[in-house]
Amino acid sequence: xxxxxxxxxxxxxxxxxxxxxxxxxxxxxVELAQVAEFVxxxxxxxxxxxxxxxxxxxxxxxxxxxxxxAVLDPLHFPLHGSRLIEASAGTGKTWTIAALYLRLVLGHGxxxxxxxxxxxxxxxxxxxxxxxxxxxxxxxxxxARLNRLVTDIFLAAGVPVWSLQPSASARxxxxxxxxxxxxxxxxxxxxDLVPLVYGDVALDEAQGxxxxxxxxxxxYLAAGLRxxxxxxxxxxxxxxxxxxxxxPSARPVPHIDPDNWPTVRQALGGSHAADVTGGMAAKVxxxxxxxxxxxxxxxxxxxxxxxxxxxxxxxxxxKAGGTTIAWPSRGAKGSHESRSAGK
Numbered sequence: 462x463x464x465x466x467x468x469x470x471x472x473x474x475x476x477x478x479x480x481x482x483x484x485x486x487x488x489x490x491v492e493l494a495q496v497a498e499f500v501x502x503x504x505x506x507x508x509x510x511x512x513x514x515x516x517x518x519x520x521x522x523x524x525x526x527x528x529x530x531a532v533l534d535p536l537h538f539p540l541h542g543s544r545l546i547e548a549s550a551g552t553g554k555t556w557t558i559a560a561l562y563l564r565l566v567l568g569h570g571x572x573x574x575x576x577x578x579x580x581x582x583x584x585x586x587x588x589x590x591x592x593x594x595x596x597x598x599x600x601x602x603x604x605a606r607l608n609r610l611v612t613d614i615f616l617a618a619g620v621p622v623w624s625l626q627p628s629a630s631a632r633x634x635x636x637x638x639x640x641x642x643x644x645x646x647x648x649x650x651x652x653d654l655v656p657l658v659y660g661d662v663a664l665d666e667a668q669g670x671x672x673x674x675x676x677x678x679x680x681y682l683a684a685g686l687r688x689x690x691x692x693x694x695x696x697x698x699x700x701x702x703x704x705x706x707x708x709p710s711a712r713p714v715p716h717i718d719p720d721n722w723p724t725v726r727q728a729l730g731g732s733h734a735a736d737v738t739g740g741m742a743a744k745v746x747x748x749x750x751x752x753x754x755x756x757x758x759x760x761x762x763x764x765x766x767x768x769x770x771x772x773x774x775x776x777x778x779x780k781a782g783g784t785t786i787a788w789p790s791r792g793a794k795g796s797h798e799s800r801s802a803g804k
Contacts, residue, residue, distance in 0.1 A: 493522060500526040509533040563775060564650055566682060567615075567622060568658045568675040574607040575600055575660060579672050585636070587668030597670050601628055601662045608659045615657070622657040623649045627678055631663035638663070638677045643685050658682075676747040683751060683758070691751070691760045692774045693744060698764035699784030700745060702728045717786040722749060748786050757790035 507529045510519040523530045582596025608624055615622040630642035649656040658678050665671040703711035717725050729742040748760045763770045763783030774781040
């Protein structure tokens with residue numbers, strides 16, 4: 462999920478081309494004096510240079526203007542102030558710039574870790590006795606155990622995730638999530654961390670306890686974060702008219718909107734595996750309800766097993782495949798602008 466991006470400018474500070482007759486490098490039209498003027502006029506505080514670019518040009522401009530220089534690290538780029546990036550051809554600047562504007566809140570489900578135990582103890586139906594509360598504790602433990610594994614994988618890959626335990630603050634009524642402390646999520650984003658939430662147990666004022674899905678948590682957070690896109694990645698590549706894992710002839714539904722939602726809704730089913738949160742039908746219902754509250758937002762459902770699907774969902778959603786769910790903004794007739802993603 463996204464937060465406001467910084468005032469960011471990207472310039473080829475001194476683009477270089479090669480004279481075909483002499484082989485000499487010739488400076489192109491952008492002069493250092495013009496760049497220095499740009500820095501002063503726009504109150505640029507820092508000039509970033511990519512690791513594949515010689516920092517000499519950035520350092521020269523910085524020396525003339527009083528700006529600082531730094532190596533560009535997209536994962537730790539601060540989301541405040543005015544900044545300038547020195548980007549040259551062949552250094553991957555398209556990907557880098559996309560990463561600068563992509564701010565994520567990540568979430569994962571419990572899979573066989575949590576759902577099997579929750580089904581055994583019927584935690585999602587409420588807790589009324591000592592065995593039920595013991596089951597509640599076991600379900601919480603296995604959900605946290607899986608989260609620890611996921612957290613360690615992200616950290617080992619260089620992604621600065623911060624695991625946030627939903628059950629520590631979540632309060633529900635009859636299975637509906639009423640409140641959740643969102644402050645740590647906002648604080649994490651402010652410090653360039655990636656908040657990581659997960660499906661968990663929760664206290665419930667009507668039935669003692671319940672299970673809250675990752676979709677419920679992300680939908681709750683979306684009210685304050687106002688993301689442009691929510692991406693659900695699973696085994697099945699989108700929404701189908703029947704369970705494709707049971708029926709090979711099941712046809713995909715590439716797009717869900719107000720026009721076809723009543724028909725799609727009738728065809729939706731649950732999960733082929735243990736899933737106390739309702740499977741695909743519940744996920745889509747939750748997403749549609751969210752988009753009805755926040756029209757103009759976009760949701761995508763796709764398979765994580767299809768190479769390139771997630772990358773496209775984040776950077777090129779029109780190429781993502783799977784199923785796109787979109788509710789147009791009130792009075793809007795065209796597509797809305799995309800910024801970033803969620804689950």
